[in-house]
Amino acid sequence: MYKRTSVVKNIDVINVSNNSVFEIGDSRFMKPRTKVLAVQREYELFYGDEGNFKYYPIFTDPIPKPVVDESVHVVKYNQTSAIKVNNIDITTLSGSGISHIGSTKTIDAESRIKHIRQLEGRMANNLTNFPLTNVNNNKESL
Secondary structure (H helix, E strand, C coil): CCCCEEEEEEEEEEEECCCCEEEECCEEEECCEEEEEEEEECCCCCCCCCCCHHHCHHHCCCCCCCCCCCCCCCCCCCCCCEEEEEEEEEEEECCCCEEEECCEEEECCEEEEEEEEECCCHHHHHCCCCCHHHHHHHHHHC
16 A cells, blocks of 8 residues: 555544544555434334334345456556645534545445335325334335
């Protein structure tokens, strides 16, 4: 791994959440993971035992890796061995996001999010509209 020096005068970070990484310094490997089940209901209603990830294939299906079947030739010319930045402002890092000042060899980040909208009325018949506690019996509608 080619080493360069990072020089940052000022960093302002407000929030880092949901398996995100804010790293200063070098690293060899980063592997942040996030699973989110986001349910939006027209009316506030909570069952207390809802939201099991195993009922949603999006959380267990393998993610296909791209196949690289061609060689890539890279030529780099760095005028200086330092990367200089005056100011970095970060409002939020979330969902396996990474902000890294330094060098790393490998990053393998994954964020899996299932959004469910539960609405009442005529439109609801065409949407996913079932209590999350009964989702196992209704896999076909996913």
